[in-house]
Amino acid sequence: MGSTGNGFAGDRAATISGGTVVDKDVDFANYFCTYGFLYHQKEMLCDRVRMDSYYNAVFDNKHHFDGKTVLDVGTGSGILAIWAGQAGARKVYAVEATKMSEHARELVKANNLQDVVEVIEGSIEDVTLPEKVDVIISEWMGYFLLRESMFDSVICARDRWLKPTGVMYPSNARMWLAPMRSRLADQKMSDHEGAMGDWFCFLDETKTNYGVDMSVLTKPFSEEQKKYYLQTSLWNNLHPNQVVGTAAIIKEIDCLTVTVNDILNVRASISSSISAEETRLCGFAGWFDVHFRGSKENPAQQEIELTTAPSEDYSTHWGQQVFLLHPPISVSKGDDLNINFSMDRSKQNHRLMEVELSCEIKQTSGKLLLPFRNKFYIE
C-alpha cells in the first residue's frame, strides 16, 4: 500500500547513529535478535505498569487517535498499533525491524484490523511511508531510559514522518537519581574476592600440574573481574525504604523537540539530602518516568504517567539501575550530597552506556568527607 520495507537480514549497509557508524548485521546480532522471539515480547506484554500506562494513554485520549494516521515505531507484537486501531485510527503504520513483524501481522488479522493496521518489516530508518502521520507511538525505553539508544530511531521517524501538528506518545521523559542502601554491595564485594581467591588457586595448580606460570595474567584478569563485579551497574527492584535520600532529576526530554545530539550524553550536577537516620550509603539508584501529555496545541484529555521508581506495590521489567559503592559509607540524616553525574555511550557499542559518578558528602556538623569518583558500565 505505497510503503516499502527493507528486510533486515542480509542487508549489510551501515547506518549512522549519533555520529557512530553502525554495522547493521552486527547490530542485528547484538541487539535486535532477542526482539525476534515471542518469549521476549511476552515479558514486555506481561509488565502491567507498562501495559496499563500505554493502554490508558491511548483509550483515555481517543481524540488523538480517532480518524487519525499513526506510526508505531518498533511495533514488536503489534500491541500498540492494535490499540491505536481499536481507538479509531484511520490508518496505522506498524514498523518492526525483526521477523516479529510476521506474528504482528497475524495478530492484527486475528483482531480484524487488517484494513487499518499495515505491518511493515524493516528498520524505521529505511522505510518509506506514503503520507505523514498525526501520532507517533513507540515503546523505546531501555534500562535507565537511554540504554539501547532506540530513541534515536524514534527521533529519526519523527523528523521524517510526523506532521508539524503531530503528537508524540509518550511526549516527555525524565531520568532520576537517588542515594540508596542494599546488601548487594557486600555480596558483590564478596563475589569479587571469591573470584580472585579462585584465580590464585588456579595459578598454583597450573604451575604444579602443567609447568606454566600464568601469574603475568593476574593484572588483566583482576581488571576484568573488577569491571564485572564492582563496576557494572545492576538491575534491581528496590523497596522505597532502600532509597535513603532525596531523588533528583538528571535529565528531562521533550520528545517533540529533542535531537539525537541532546541525548548522546547526560550531564548533571545535583544535590541530595540523606533522609534516613544512621544508615549506609551503598550507592545510587537510577530510574525514569515518561508522560503522555500530547502537545501544547493538542493536549491530552487525561495525562498518564509511566514510572519505574521504586514502589511498594508495583514493579516493572525495567526495575532500577544500581551503581554500587565499595565500600559503603556511613551517613546520617541531614548529610548533604553533591553529586556530579555523567553518562556517555560506549565507544564499542552505541547501545551501551558508561557512567562517571563523583560525590562530595558534607555532614550536618559541616565536616567534609573524602570525595569519591567512580566509573560504571551499563551493559
Ligand SMILES: C[S@@+](CC[C@H](N)C(=O)[O-])C[C@H]1O[C@@H](n2cnc3c(N)ncnc32)[C@H](O)[C@@H]1O
Ligand atoms: C521495547 S520493544 C516494544 C515492542 C512493542 N511496541 C510493545 O510495546 O510491546 C521495541 C521494538 O522495536 C523494534 N525496533 C527497535 N529499533 C527499531 C528500528 N530502528 N526500526 C524498526 N523496529 C525497531 C525492536 O525490534 C522491538 O521489537
